[in-house]
Amino acid sequence: MDCIQQTTHAWGFKSNCQLGFVNFETHENHISHETEGLSNKHLVVRRGKPFKLTLLFRSQMWNPRNENLVLEVCLGNLSARIPVQFSKEKYNPDSWSAKIYPGGLHPESVEVHVCSPVLSSVALHRLLLHLETRQTRRSYSVGDFVLLCNPWLKDDPVYMPMDVQIQEYIRSDYGLLYMGTCGNIGRRPWSFGQYEPGVLEACLKLLEVSPQHFMDKDEDYMRRADPVYLSRVICAMVNRNDDMGILDGKWQGGYSGGVNPTEWSGSADILHQWVSSNCQAVRYGQCWVFAGVLCTVMRVLGIPCRVVTVFNAAHDGDANLTIEEFYSTTGEKLNLSKDSIWNFHVWVECWMTRGDLGAEFDGWQVVDPTPQERSAGVFCCGPCPVAAVRERRYDARYDAPFIYASVDADVVRVILREGREVGREVDTESVGQLIYTKSLYSDAPENLTGTYKGRRRKQPGVSMTRYSAGVRCSARSLQTDQSQQSSELAVSLSVDGLPSAGENISLCVTVTNQSSRPRLLTEHLNAQLKAFNSHPERSFWKTHKEVRVRPGEVLTLHHSIPPAEYEAFLAGDDIVNVAVVIKDEKTKERVLAAQEFNISSPQISVEIEGGDSIQMKKEYTARVSFINPFTKVLSGAVLTVKGSGLLQGRHQERRLLLQPGEKLVKTVTIAASSAGTKLLMATFSQSSSAGVVSRSFHKVYVTAA
Known part of the structure; x- marks a missing residue:
């Protein structure tokens, strides 16, 4: 790298020694620092690990008896002077140091090893070199280098002990996103693209245009040493809701003026478009797109990261740890609740220690960039320790109650007739039924459900706000025609096989009469198209009939929806909500069962x-x-x-x-x-x-x- 600027301050004797050239030894340093391929523009190194510079002089050789070599690292208005020393001592992990080792001094050049503190800021740093005597100082601006987190270094908060994990969660530029429903899980690859030209520079640009940086550059630079801070800034910047972030989200209607979220297959195109448009929002993203881009930025900056899918993820709109769903007496799901259950929701886990919380919360942290609710006034979520979710530690920063509800809320399904409750079911199992990520060694899924779900039960009536452990009351007034009591009628609903586009959809309703009397029942069965993250649309198929069931009898009712009934409404990978309401014509008792499934696409x-x-x-x-x-x-x-x-x-x-x-x-x-x-x-x-x-x-x- 050529020296681009020289300034001289003289007070007397002037040395003829001049710096002619600085070799950043980019190839060797990139191999040593595990940063190969991240940039062809900058030296990229990891904090807490020495990197090598070669200084070449002209006019006359540098004489250490007459002149001192001093490096200066600059970041905004912040700087650190680093006297270059001859030393065999170990590097101080808390401060910058620069050393010449025995054998590192030659007639034409000097080999200097520079080491940053373990808790250095992630940023593009500027490097100066000063040649100083008692009378003069000759200064050179010698170039820039990028400093990243170091998961290979034990003292770094993002240290990851197993190399196979680092290979997967830092170095790998390929991942899998799991989608669909619990009964028919699909997967799609995602190219994180951290080695694509310009991606690292886009990630650094993201930090430079954050509100935190505009508000106070120096404070932002200092806080970038902390992966907790970094993850919150990046999480908020991946969505566009509060800032100059990357992606606009869109979940309903058409996608004119942008790209259908299902069309994206990697992060690089999104980041390139954002940079080339002068930080204009890229349209459009949904949860897996937000998560894929966040994972790319985290891996580039050196924070181990993986994409995680929660099947049947609850969005607890009123923060009472309960999800309410409403159905008509004919099985049609009604759009009456602030709460919702996403068939799948994709977020990110990042690996770090939590010095702000204690060692029990170290490890994987949930960070969710999909803009759903505000956290401390900003559309971001996390980092929330997975351990805090498992142990129901709602007081743990950040957003533990919201994340807990996403994976373990109860579902209350209410049957309404003319605005009055005529039946209800409480489901304690379906939310967070499966939690998947790509495994270390293959494309097979790794089941993370047990890491989120530990001891259970919640205390009845307990409600949590999103940001604290305080109790908040939440109640709904419902009129009811009958007292709720244990039913002697059991109903289940299942889908036979894995429905594929162009084939019949086969449904099976099982009714068990647990009483000692015969019953005359009316069956109402209803199917609706459903977006993965919201309430169903209008019904596209329904049927009803009367059936009789003897005391103790288990009655099986089979139904089939032919392609002609659904092909005008459904395409491959679409999701169907199907529900059955069984009514006892004598007692007016109603029992509900519901199921959701997706249609597989042709190959x-x-x-x-x-x-x-x-x-x-x-x-x-x-x-x-x-x-x-x-x-x-x-x-x-x-x-x-x-x-x-x-x-x-x-x-x-x-x-x-x-x-x-x-x-x-x-x-x-x-x-x-x-x-x-x-x-x-x-x-x-x-x-x-x-x-x-x-x-x-x-x-x-x-x-x-």
């Missing part, structure tokens, strides 16, 4: 010439195909292929009519400009039913040529 095939491992900057042929699995003709068929880091833009193949069993094929040429894991994304859509039918992701491994 798209992706094949790459020579296999899925390719070399950088070489061209390969990829063949993408879709076969119409339906018995009907599909009109307006479109097969779209795209892939960040592999393809420029999107490539499409169209067919006006696609006959049953007919294949639609698109062949593309791919070439990777950087190493790492890339994703080819293929989408099939058609105009004759509900829209997108199928989406597929194909993992491609890119190695250096």
Whole structure:
């Protein structure tokens, strides 16, 4: 790196020694600091670990008897002077130091090892060098370097002891997002893209445009040594709600003026678009997109991080640790509650010690960038220790009651008739039924449910606010036609198999008469399309009939919804809420059972010439195909292929009519400009039913040529 600026202050004798060049030894330092591929613009090193500089002089050699070498590290208005010393002593973990080791002094150059404090700030630092005698000081501005957290260093708050964990949660640029419903879990890859050009610089830009930085730059710089502080700043900046953050969220209506959240397959395109638009919001994101981008930023800055999916995640709108749902007497779910249950919700866990809380709360912390509720006035959530959720420590910072409700709230399902309660069910098991992340060694899921759910039961009637352990009352006034008592009628509802688009949906209702008398019952069964994060829309199918059941009898009722009944409403991966209400015609007792499931998409095939491992900057042929699995003709068929880091833009193949069993094929040429894991994304859509039918992701491994 060339010296870009020189200033001289003289008081007498002037030395002829001048600094000619500084070599940041970028390649060697990047290997030593585990930062290879993060930037081709800056030296990137990790705090608490020495990095090497080589100083080359001209005119005459530096004479340590006559002149002192002093480095100065600058961050905003903050700076630290570092006298360069000849020393064999160990580095002081609490302060900056610079040393020349025996053998490091040569006629033409000096090799200096610089070490930052363990708790240095994550930022782009400016480095100065001073040549000082008693009479003069010659100063040089020699360049910038980026300092990151160091999960390899035991004294760093983000230290992670197992290398296999660091490889997965820091170095890996590929992850899996789990989606769908508990009974039919889908997965999609996500490219974190931390080695894509410009991604590290985008992450640093994110910190520079935060409200905290605009308010007080020096205080922000100082606090960036703390991963708790960093995670809250980044969490708030991933969404756009309060600041110049990255993503606008959208969950309803169309996506004109932006990108459908389901179209994103990685973080790099989002970060590049945000930077190139001068920090304008990228449209649009939903929970998995927010989480994927947050995970990228965390890994880039050196904080171990993983994406986690909670199935049946509760959004406790009134902060009483109970989720209320309302149904009509015919099984239609009503949009009457502030609470909701998301079929899946994706957030992030970050690894760090919690010096602010105590060692019992060290380890994984929930950080949720999806803007749902405010935390201390800002749309962010966490970091909340997973251990605090498991132990129901609502007083632990940050947002423990809200996170606890997300994974372990009770669900109260109420049947209403003309505004009056005529039945209810309390479900203590369905919320947080499964919590998944990608496992360390494979693409198989790791079940984290036990790490969140420990001892249980909540005390009846206890209600928690989001930010403290204080009790807050919350009550709903309901008129009821009958006193609630133990029912002698048991009802369950199940879905047979894994429903796929184009096939019958088979439902099974089981009714058990636990009384000693026969019963005349009316069955009402109702199906509604449901977004994964909100209440259902209007019903698209319903049926009812009368049945008789003998004392002690277990009655099984089978139902089938043919494709003709749902294909105008449902597409692949859509979610269905189905509910049954059984009414005793004599006693007027009503019992409810509900179930939600998703429709699986038809498959798209992706094949790459020579296999899925390719070399950088070489061209390969990829063949993408879709076969119409339906018995009907599909009109307006479109097969779209795209892939960040592999393809420029999107490539499409169209067919006006696609006959049953007919294949639609698109062949593309791919070439990777950087190493790492890339994703080819293929989408099939058609105009004759509900829209997108199928989406597929194909993992491609890119190695250096």
